[in-house]
Amino acid sequence: MIFQIALVEYAQEIGLSLVARDRERMIHRIADPGIMLEHEILQMFPFTSDAKRMGIVVQEKNSNEIIFYLKGADTVMKNIVKDNDWLDEACEGMARQGLRTLVVARKLLTKEEWVSFQAAYTSARCAKSANTSGSR
Secondary structure, eight states, X not given: OXXXXXXXXXHHHTTEEEEEEOSSEEEEEETTTTEEEEEEEXXXXXXXXXXXXXXXXXXXXXXXXXXXXXXXXXXHHTTTSSSOHHXXXXXXXXXXXXXXXXXXXXXXXXXXXXXXXXXXXXXXXXXXXXXXXXXX
């Protein structure tokens, strides 16, 4: 819980605050210059102890940019993040200081990439659900 509070306090210190959030959207305020950003939540990938990561795909209302954010343990993320030569060194340096690390990644998706991913993901979920219910 202390870790979560530290992240929220840091975000506020740099001028970013969460104004509203529900299952479909979230609104952030950037203090300087006073901008409100609204994001539609397209897909959430909850944290699991097996995956050691969680993610979310959002679409920014004004720009229509589709963004995938992923956060997780450095041990998992170093195999996912592209061009991560610096990641191992940075995380190891923090570990030597007794600090824990959380890696956050961001990827812009084209509309085509999102539509293709969404179709494949939905198909995989349906197949898994059919396999699970058929084995009872």
